Amino acid sequence: MALHPVILSGGSGTRLWPVSRELHPKPFIRLADGETLLQKAFVRAASLDDVADVLTVTNRELFFKTSDDFEALPQARSLTKNYILEPFGRNTAPAVAIAAQYIAASYGDDAVMLVLPADHIVNDQRGFAEAVREAHALALDGRIVVFGVKPHSPETGYGYIEADHNVVKRFVEKPTIDKANEYLASGRFLWNAGMFCFKAGVVLAELAKHSADLASTANDCYSAAKTLSGSDFNQLLLDAETFEQVPDISVDYALAEKSTVLAVVPCDIGWSDVGSWSAISDLSQPDAEGNRVVGDVLIHGSSNCFVQVEEQRVAGLVGVRDLIVIDTPDALLVADRSRSQDVKHIVAQLKLRNHDAYRLHREVHRPWGTYTVLEEGSRFKIKRIVVKPGASLSLQMHHHRSEHWIVVSGTAKVVNGDNELLIYTNESTFIPAGHRHRLENPGVIKLVLIEVQSGEYLGEDDIVRFNDRYGRVEGGTPTS
Structure with missing residues (x-):
């Protein structure tokens, strides 16, 4: 059966x-x-x-x-x-x-x-x-x-x-x-x-x-x-x-x-059940001093440590022991190896502060691809947006921010107010606050662009969706 x-x-x-x-x-x-x-x-x-x-x-x-x-x-x-x-x-x-x-x-x-x-x-x-x-x-x-x-x-x-x-x-x-x-x-x-x-x-x-x-x-x-x-x-x-x-x-x-x-x-x-960083570390082979590493890590005079770093990052350990070090683009964890179960208390503190680091990474996945916050400050935010071939963001509008899109690679099909246009590599378009707009990748390779936001409020909740193929409009249903 x-x-x-x-x-x-x-x-x-x-x-x-x-x-x-x-x-x-x-x-x-x-x-x-x-x-x-x-x-x-x-x-x-x-x-x-x-x-x-x-x-x-x-x-x-x-x-x-x-x-x-x-x-x-x-x-x-x-x-x-x-x-x-x-x-x-x-x-x-x-x-x-x-x-x-x-x-x-x-x-x-x-x-x-x-x-x-x-x-x-x-x-x-x-x-x-x-x-x-x-x-x-x-x-x-x-x-x-x-x-x-x-x-x-x-x-x-x-x-x-x-x-x-x-x-x-x-x-x-x-x-x-x-x-x-x-x-x-x-x-x-x-x-x-x-x-x-x-x-x-x-x-x-x-x-x-x-x-x-x-x-x-x-x-x-x-x-x-x-x-x-x-x-x-x-x-x-x-x-x-x-x-x-x-x-x-x-x-x-x-x-x-x-x-x-x-x-x-x-x-x-x-x-x-790999329920802690100590358990994750046991999946890697140790060196002669009991150190386990994932990524580009340099070690001198250290023992029984586990270190994991992201691509394009380098970490160095000198004269320490029994540590867990986990490095990501927007957050760093350093913990005593024997207390790896206590990491949950850091997350609890982040929740109390309503800090984004408990919810999401700097690179955020969406149905259509990903976006990565490169830099942000008072009244501006810069993102790298990657749209999968054939994928499309929702038809949407923002009350408080304008956006400037610059295509880095691929071709973008854009709805900007009453206009529909194709934007090629090294070209751009400006979308004022209050304009309906949509971004689509009509090509067969990933579309990569830089988005520069400016305005009095830049939160991700300043978005009004009118139409969405992924079921994110009220009453909609997600599709594959």
């Missing part, structure tokens, strides 16, 4: 700031091999037997970023890509409940789902496939299957499962170091990997039995959702008002710790 992987791609990854941001969360972190965690999850799912489609649950704001990640993968070309688009985060139980309704409606109650977090690492694909086959068989027998990873160290950042072969005896919250050592020595405990396998109908029945409010409100949300289909994709766009009524709860609390049809598959698959 076919297997239907469901990738849960949410969260903000606050412990992996400054690379992870609210609009660039943990699944989009690109590792040293060039792949993002989300891409790795998709490949992991697509490489299993009897998979014809993959369902991804993510935030609506991240749909195009997700789609771009998948389009770059050869494994994605032959599969149908389905999406459930949330208006905001609501934990894992609502995502699982609505995904189960979608799968049951599309393929029947007996369809088997494999739920996978988008931001984990699994290094042993063969071992993973074997564990999935065992879980699949148990799921066909009506069980809700959790994956328990055999521990190799006394981790305090993971939840644990006490198990006897396939029998779950109890779940245990993140333990103290003493308890973690005790669990490791006993041989009875497994790390809770947050992966599940079950029939869609079984999980819906169990949710109705053990979390009736969740099941009822999730059903209302599913019924109110809008649908959109294309040649190789389907979207379910959730309604914000009904989705807000669904309880914010994890699938562990809502179901796993209550169900009487639970089973566990113990496995040893090279798993990590």
